[in-house]
Amino acid sequence: xxxxxxxxxxxxxxxxxxxxxxxxxxxxxxxxxxxxxxxxxxxxxxxxxxxxxxxxxxxxxxxxxxxxxxxxxxxxxxxxxxxxxxxxxxxxxxxxxxxxxxxxxxxxxxxxxxxxxxxxxxxxxxxxxxxxxxxxxxxxxxxxxxxxxxxxxxxxxxxxxxxxxxxxxxxxxxxxxxxxxxxxxxxxxxxxxxxxxxxxxxxxxxxxxxxxxxxxxxxxxxxxxxxxxxxxxxxxxxxxxxxxxxxxxxxxxxxxxxxxxxxxxxxxxxxxxxxxxxxxxxxxxxxxxxxxxxxxxxxxxx
Amino acid sequence: xxxxxxxxxxxxxxxxxxxxxxxxxxxxxxxxxxxxxxxxxxxxxxxxxxxxxxxxxxxxxxxxxxxxxxxxxxxxxxxxxxxxxxxxxxxxxxxxxxxxxxxxxxxxxxxxxxxxxxxxxxxxxxxxxxxxxxxxxxxxxxxxxxxxxxxxxxxxxxxxxxxxxxxxxxxxxxxxxxxxxxxxxxxxxxxxxxxxxxxxxxxxxxxxxxxxxxxxxxxxxxxxxxxxxxxxxxxxxxxxxxxxxxxxxxxxxxxx
Amino acid sequence: xxxxxxxxxxxxxxxxxxxxxxxxxxxxxxxxxxxxxxxxxxxxxxxxxxxxxxxxxxxxxxxxxxxxxxxxxxxxxxxxxxxxxxxxxxxxxxxxxxxxxxxxxxxxxxxxxxxxxxxxxxxxxxxxxxxxxxxxxxxxxxxxxxxxxxxxxxxxxxxxxxxxxxxxxxxxxxxxxxxxxxxxxxxxxxxxxxxxxxxxxxxxxxxxxxxxxxxxxxxxxxxxxxxxxxxxxxxxxxxxxxxxxxxxxxxxxxxxxxxxx
Ligand SMILES: Nc1ncnc2c1ncn2[C@@H]1O[C@H](COP(=O)(O)OP(=O)(O)O)[C@@H](O)[C@H]1O
Ligand SMILES: [Mg+2]
Numbered sequence: 001x002x003x004x005x006x007x008x009x010x011x012x013x014x015x016x017x018x019x020x021x022x023x024x025x026x027x028x029x030x031x032x033x034x035x036x037x038x039x040x041x042x043x044x045x046x047x048x049x050x051x052x053x054x055x056x057x058x059x060x061x062x063x064x065x066x067x068x069x070x071x072x073x074x075x076x077x078x079x080x081x082x083x084x085x086x087x088x089x090x091x092x093x094x095x096x097x098x099x100x101x102x103x104x105x106x107x108x109x110x111x112x113x114x115x116x117x118x119x120x121x122x123x124x125x126x127x128x129x130x131x132x133x134x135x136x137x138x139x140x141x142x143x144x145x146x147x148x149x150x151x152x153x154x155x156x157x158x159x160x161x162x163x164x165x166x167x168x169x170x171x172x173x174x175x176x177x178x179x180x181x182x183x184x185x186x187x188x189x190x191x192x193x194x195x196x197x198x199x200x201x202x203x204x205x206x207x208x209x210x211x212x213x214x215x216x217x218x219x220x221x222x223x224x225x226x227x228x229x230x231x232x233x234x235x236x237x238x239x240x241x242x243x244x245x246x247x248x249x250x251x252x253x254x255x256x257x258x259x260x261x262x263x264x265x266x267x268x269x270x271x272x273x274x275x276x277x278x279x280x281x282x283x284x285x286x287x288x289x290x291x292x293x294x295x296x297x298x299x300x301x302x
Numbered sequence: 303x304x305x306x307x308x309x310x311x312x313x314x315x316x317x318x319x320x321x322x323x324x325x326x327x328x329x330x331x332x333x334x335x336x337x338x339x340x341x342x343x344x345x346x347x348x349x350x351x352x353x354x355x356x357x358x359x360x361x362x363x364x365x366x367x368x369x370x371x372x373x374x375x376x377x378x379x380x381x382x383x384x385x386x387x388x389x390x391x392x393x394x395x396x397x398x399x400x401x402x403x404x405x406x407x408x409x410x411x412x413x414x415x416x417x418x419x420x421x422x423x424x425x426x427x428x429x430x431x432x433x434x435x436x437x438x439x440x441x442x443x444x445x446x447x448x449x450x451x452x453x454x455x456x457x458x459x460x461x462x463x464x465x466x467x468x469x470x471x472x473x474x475x476x477x478x479x480x481x482x483x484x485x486x487x488x489x490x491x492x493x494x495x496x497x498x499x500x501x502x503x504x505x506x507x508x509x510x511x512x513x514x515x516x517x518x519x520x521x522x523x524x525x526x527x528x529x530x531x532x533x534x535x536x537x538x539x540x541x542x543x544x545x546x547x548x549x550x551x552x553x554x555x556x557x558x
Numbered sequence: 559x560x561x562x563x564x565x566x567x568x569x570x571x572x573x574x575x576x577x578x579x580x581x582x583x584x585x586x587x588x589x590x591x592x593x594x595x596x597x598x599x600x601x602x603x604x605x606x607x608x609x610x611x612x613x614x615x616x617x618x619x620x621x622x623x624x625x626x627x628x629x630x631x632x633x634x635x636x637x638x639x640x641x642x643x644x645x646x647x648x649x650x651x652x653x654x655x656x657x658x659x660x661x662x663x664x665x666x667x668x669x670x671x672x673x674x675x676x677x678x679x680x681x682x683x684x685x686x687x688x689x690x691x692x693x694x695x696x697x698x699x700x701x702x703x704x705x706x707x708x709x710x711x712x713x714x715x716x717x718x719x720x721x722x723x724x725x726x727x728x729x730x731x732x733x734x735x736x737x738x739x740x741x742x743x744x745x746x747x748x749x750x751x752x753x754x755x756x757x758x759x760x761x762x763x764x765x766x767x768x769x770x771x772x773x774x775x776x777x778x779x780x781x782x783x784x785x786x787x788x789x790x791x792x793x794x795x796x797x798x799x800x801x802x803x804x805x806x807x808x809x810x811x812x813x814x815x816x817x818x819x
Contacts, residue, residue, distance in 0.1 A: 053402055053556070081399070083398065087398045090394055092316075100316045100319060103315060104309065104312050333739060337743055337748070338747055340758070341744075341752060342606075342747070344753075345757035346606065346753050348757045349610050349613075349616065349757075351612075362609075480589045480590065483598065487597060487601045492606055494609075
């Protein structure tokens with residue numbers, strides 16, 4: 001099987017602080033792989049190591065068949081990097097951002113211009129070609145950043161929190177673009193702290209916390225292994241407690257109680273039978289958020 | 303095999319693309335030393351007869367003009383190597399994304415330096431042409447002022463980028479303005495270095511512009527000699543040392 | 559409708575506001591308004607002074623007596639003019655200070671006047687420091703010298719007012735470096751700073767007399783050299799005041815638009 005990225009015991013330390021603590025990764029060519037984790041989990045540190053701009057403190061890292069420690073330049077020539085913060089060239093126009101970037105990969109001007117024109121189309125920014133980046137919305141900037149990362153038709157695209165801070169519509173538009181990339185067979189490594197994003201986009205994922213991998217698998221296998229099919233969410237009145245011994249795993253959060261059961265409706269009946277009448281109740285299917293909670297005892301996003 | 307020239311060229315081009323819109327700034331920067339030439343030397347030449355230089359008497363304007371060519375080379379490089387470099391590094395953060403491409407930090411440093419040197423050389427060359435037209439140049443060696451101004455540009459650029467890696471916020475550039483003014487006025491631009499007490503003369507040897515002024519002056523007045531080889535070597539030394547240090551410091555901060 | 563003529567108490571309020579925010583400005587003043595011109599004055603005064611063959615045509619005992627007041631007023635022009643570029647744009651468009659001022663009983667004219675008065679005070683103060691060095695270098699030259707910081711303050715105000723007329727209409731810094739390099743630098747260099755303007759090309763000498771810097775330098779130089787006469791000095795000062803008035807009036811519309819809409 002063809003591997004785009006292999007990391008073994010990959011570690012990143014900043015002085016005494018361990019940001020990434022000996023993680024192992026295997027990312028297959030053509031798949032979309034996600035690092036899911038809360039802020040500070042070490043996702044960006046990992047991405048920067050994979051993009052060869054941050055030397056690992058220890059561990060082995062092979063990218064597109066080359067050693068990251070010795071072949072940084074060759075590797076970067078085949079990567080597309082979408083950093084967490086859009087580092088677009090705010091002094092230039094949309095079109096100039098693409099052409100100058102293409103030149104950093106050694107493309108000829110005619111190649112650069114042709115690629116820029118095509119990518120503007122892909123990112124649905126053609127009518128914005130001559131706009132200065134400064135004046136664009138967050139969603140448009142993000143699409144431009146993605147277009148820019150594709151200028152060298154990369155074999156591996158790294159996306160660090162591609163949709164954080166975007167409104168739902170802009171997010172959806174971006175997901176469509178990423179889905180199209182996937183259809184083209186481009187390997188994608190993305191980070192996110194949104195479980196729905198990981199579920200939507202990722203073929204496989206790891207959940208990171210505190211610099212370590214706490215779970216890995218496909219979205220559905222992780223849910224199947226770590227949690228129940230359904231979750232019952234209850235909101236109780238202030239004076240109510242759920243002190244009963246229940247035949248389900250429960251998590252008491254700040255403003256709600258989660259009850260894990262394969263049949264949520266049955267669980268709700270069981271609780272009502274005990275004489276507890278919640279203010280509101282909701283039955284939903286389990287998500288990666290629940291997996292995270294089960295593995296770490298904490299919520300993914302507070 | 304990817305070679306480095308494309309990377310350096312791409313960094314230079316990015317500046318050209320940017321300044322195509324703001325070309326007025328480039329042109330405006332060229333005038334400053336010319337104003338000083340007219341403002342100081344035109345007036346003073348009526349009350350300063352001649353200056354003794356290299357054992358010969360030289361008309362005051364002809365003495366000052368080549369010094370101001372060196373100044374124009376410094377000015378041409380200084381802004382891009384400091385203020386604009388900081389803007390790209392900390393405000394636009396474009397270097398962070400450029401280094402995720404095959405372009406390396408060393409390519410960035412060299413590319414930015416080459417761009418500021420192009421500006422230096424353009425200013426100095428235009429100024430040189432003016433001084434020739436005004437009959438202020440006595441020697442055909444003056445043509446070498448063009449490569450010398452490039453070297454001045456490189457040394458100022460290397461020192462400027464190095465110093466910029468220490469900048470914490472925009473207010474720190476007040477120190478840079480002061481330093482540029484001190485170099486401009488104090489590098490024996492307007493009077494011979496022998497005016498200074500000997501300890502000041504020693505201090506001045508450790509500043510870059512003085513060597514540029516001395517080189518341009520002896521080339522324009524046709525008095526170039528062995529001492530000028532020394533001046534050249536000092537400028538090369540400044541360029542190499544500070545260029546190396548700047549590169550190291552940027553690698554440390556950007557490749558965290 | 560509120561009055562648009564500035565009220566002294568409100569203007570003073572704005573001045574105080576600037577004064578307490580001035581930690582950062584203090585660094586700029588110390589480096590660019592004091593150390594830089596002191597170095598320029600001493601280096602040129604002594605350095606060029608040692609080369610001058612014919613002092614008598616300067617009308618001063620030596621070159622330092624001549625160039626000192628020139629650099630003092632030239633610096634006031636630069637500092638006043640610069641303060642009306644990026645700083646003024648930021649204060650007017652991006653920072654909250656003046657917006658808060660006009661929400662108080664003070665008006666936009668108070669903000670504008672307060673800014674200019676503050677620039678005058680600030681530059682008069684840095685000129686006191688500059689003057690101290692100058693007097694140490696050339697010796698006590700009579701009480702007239704003590705008036706020069708006042709002239710420097712007025713000149714700074716006039717440059718600030720003139721440039722403010724331009725900046726108050728702008729929403730971005732386009733053209734600022736052109737103003738700095740093609741207006742303020744020539745004012746510094748050509749206003750008779752380094753030699754009598756009669757020695758400059760006559761076109762420059764004619765044009766420069768329309769600007770305040772030349773007049774400030776003439777008065778300051780006369781004061782330092784104990785040769786000031788009342789009527790000519792007052793005429794010079796009148797030109798500076800006229801610039802302040804015109805700059806003020808031309809900034810009016812821009813300030814009103816930026817702060818009251
Ligand atoms: N350059 C750095 N120096 C010191 N600490 C850092 C640096 N970069 C990241 N960290 C720390 O490493 C941890 C992981 O950060 P990061 O990889 O950015 O996490 P994530 O992207 O998952 O939010 C955080 O606690 C962060 O403060
Ligand atoms: Mg991150």
